[in-house]
Amino acid sequence: MPKITIPEGYTLIVEGEASFRVLGGELRAYGSILEADREYTVEPLRAVPLYALKDSEIDLYTGRVSFVKGDTVPPSREEVFRILEKDAKKIMIVGGLDSGKTSVATFLANKFAEKGEKVAVVDADIGQKSIGPPTTIGLGIIEKPVLTLSEAHFIDGFFVGNITPAGLLHRHVAGVKLLVDKAEDELKADRIIIDTTGWVTELEGRELKLFKALVAKPDVALIVSRPNECIQMEKILGQVTKTIRIDVPQLVKARDRIDRKEYRKYQYRKYLANAKTTKVSFVGRKILYTLTFTGNELGKNELTRLEYILGSRVHYAEMSDDHVSIFSEKSVPEEISSFLKAMYGHRRARIITGAEFMHTLVGISGDGKMLKGIGIISGVDLSSRSFEVLSNVDIGENDTIMFGLVKVNPLTFEEETIIEKTVFFREPRPLQRFILPLPGQTCSSTSPGQQAESCIPFLLVQACGA
Structure with a gap:
C-alpha cells in the first residue's frame, strides 16, 4: 500500500479500478472535500481528479495515478453553480461523447448536497451507467457529497432494454418522464439533475434531447461542449428552455467501444453478483x-x-x-x-x-x-x-x-x-409452386390461402421458392 503525497496546487488523477484512503491534508474532488480516514473506490475505466488545497497524503491500495499541475475542474463551474443555486430546480446536462457530463452532474450534486439539499439524479446514459445497471435509466438520491455518482442511493429505474436509445426513443423519453415525476412528486427532491447520453448528432439524437426537455421541463439545460460543438443542439433546446454553455473539463478520459463494452461487463457482473x-x-x-x-x-x-x-x-x-x-x-x-x-x-x-x-x-x-x-x-x-x-x-x-x-x-x-x-x-419468401392434397382430399380454390384451408392435411410439393 504505497503512500502518495500530493503537493498543494497539484491534482492527482486516480484511474480505476482503484481504492484509496485519505490520510491527511485537504483534497477536493468534484466540488467537495474528501473525508479523512475514509476508503474510496473508483470503478474500472473511470478516473477521478483529487486536487490538493494543501499538502495531502493518501494510501493507494489499487489503481494507477498521475500528477497534473493545477486544478482540472474549470473555475467556471462555481459561477454556473451560483446561477443555478438561485432558481433552477431541474437541470438537464447535455453534451457529446466523453465531454464530462457525468463529472458536471457529480459536481453539482455535491455542491447542492453540501448545502443540506436532497438531490435526485436521473441517469439516462443507458450505455455507460453510473446509477443502475446497463440498458436502464436509473434514479438515485444524494444527500451527502460523493466521489462518483455510483455512490448514490438507488431508488428505482426504467428498463429500456438496449445500450443505445436509437430506435427506442419512446421508451427512453417515457422512462425519463416517469423517473423525474417520481423524484419530484414522491421523493420531494430539492434538486433534480438529469444526466443524458452523448448522442447529440443526427436528427434522431437531437430530437431525443428535445423530447426529454419537453417532458421533463428542466429550468436549465447545461450544454457541456468544446467551442463550435453542439451548436444545433443549443439552438434547439434554447427554444424550449434556458441554456447555459460550459467548458469541457481538462483531461477528460476518452473511451473507445472496447472500453465501453468492458465497463458494461463489469456492471453486469456487479448487478448479477x-x-x-x-x-x-x-x-x-x-x-x-x-x-x-x-x-x-x-x-x-x-x-x-x-x-x-x-x-x-x-x-x-x-x-x-x-x-x-x-x-x-x-x-x-x-x-x-x-x-x-x-x-x-x-x-x-x-x-x-x-x-x-x-x-x-x-x-x-x-x-x-x-x-x-x-x-x-x-x-x-x-x-x-x-x-x-x-x-x-x-x-x-x-x-x-x-x-x-x-x-x-x-x-x-x-x-x-x-x-x-x-x-x-x-x-x-412467397409460395411459388403448388400444394397437393393427400389421397381423398380435394382443393376447391387456386389461391394459396384458400388452398391451405381446404387441403389440410396436405403434402407440400416444391411448394416454396428456391
Whole structure:
C-alpha cells in the first residue's frame, strides 16, 4: 500500500479500478472535500481528479495515478453553480461523447448536497451507467457529497432494454418522464439533475434531447461542449428552455467501444453478483417488450394440426391480430413460414425453438418498483412452458418480465449480440409452386390461402421458392 503525497496546487488523477484512503491534508474532488480516514473506490475505466488545497497524503491500495499541475475542474463551474443555486430546480446536462457530463452532474450534486439539499439524479446514459445497471435509466438520491455518482442511493429505474436509445426513443423519453415525476412528486427532491447520453448528432439524437426537455421541463439545460460543438443542439433546446454553455473539463478520459463494452461487463457482473436461477412460466405471466406471449393461445386440436405440418412437437402456439407464434422442438425451413402465413390469413408466422431467447437480458418489475432488477435467460423448457432466469432478485408470480435487445453470456457477462427488433418478423419468401392434397382430399380454390384451408392435411410439393 504505497503512500502518495500530493503537493498543494497539484491534482492527482486516480484511474480505476482503484481504492484509496485519505490520510491527511485537504483534497477536493468534484466540488467537495474528501473525508479523512475514509476508503474510496473508483470503478474500472473511470478516473477521478483529487486536487490538493494543501499538502495531502493518501494510501493507494489499487489503481494507477498521475500528477497534473493545477486544478482540472474549470473555475467556471462555481459561477454556473451560483446561477443555478438561485432558481433552477431541474437541470438537464447535455453534451457529446466523453465531454464530462457525468463529472458536471457529480459536481453539482455535491455542491447542492453540501448545502443540506436532497438531490435526485436521473441517469439516462443507458450505455455507460453510473446509477443502475446497463440498458436502464436509473434514479438515485444524494444527500451527502460523493466521489462518483455510483455512490448514490438507488431508488428505482426504467428498463429500456438496449445500450443505445436509437430506435427506442419512446421508451427512453417515457422512462425519463416517469423517473423525474417520481423524484419530484414522491421523493420531494430539492434538486433534480438529469444526466443524458452523448448522442447529440443526427436528427434522431437531437430530437431525443428535445423530447426529454419537453417532458421533463428542466429550468436549465447545461450544454457541456468544446467551442463550435453542439451548436444545433443549443439552438434547439434554447427554444424550449434556458441554456447555459460550459467548458469541457481538462483531461477528460476518452473511451473507445472496447472500453465501453468492458465497463458494461463489469456492471453486469456487479448487478448479477450472487445470482440464482428461477423458473418462470411464460404462460399467464405479465410480459412486455415482445409481441410473443401477447396473443390468444391456440387449442390442442390446432397444436396437433401444426405438429403434422411441421413434423415436430409443438408445445405452445398463439395468434394475435398480425402474427402467429409457434413453439416447436425443431426448426423448420423458412418456406414453411410462408405457408403458415397463408394458412392463417396472411399473418406473420414465427417458428420458435427457444434458442432465440437464450442469454437475452430481461428487466424485472414488481414490489412497487418500475425496475426491481435485471436477469439473463439461461434456459428454455418448452415442455413446461417456462424460462430459467438468472437474477439476484427474487422473481415473484406477479412480477413483470421485460425483454431486452441485448444478449449477455451468463458465465462471462460478455455482451454477445444486439438483437434486431425485426429479426423474428422477417418476411419469408412467397409460395411459388403448388400444394397437393393427400389421397381423398380435394382443393376447391387456386389461391394459396384458400388452398391451405381446404387441403389440410396436405403434402407440400416444391411448394416454396428456391
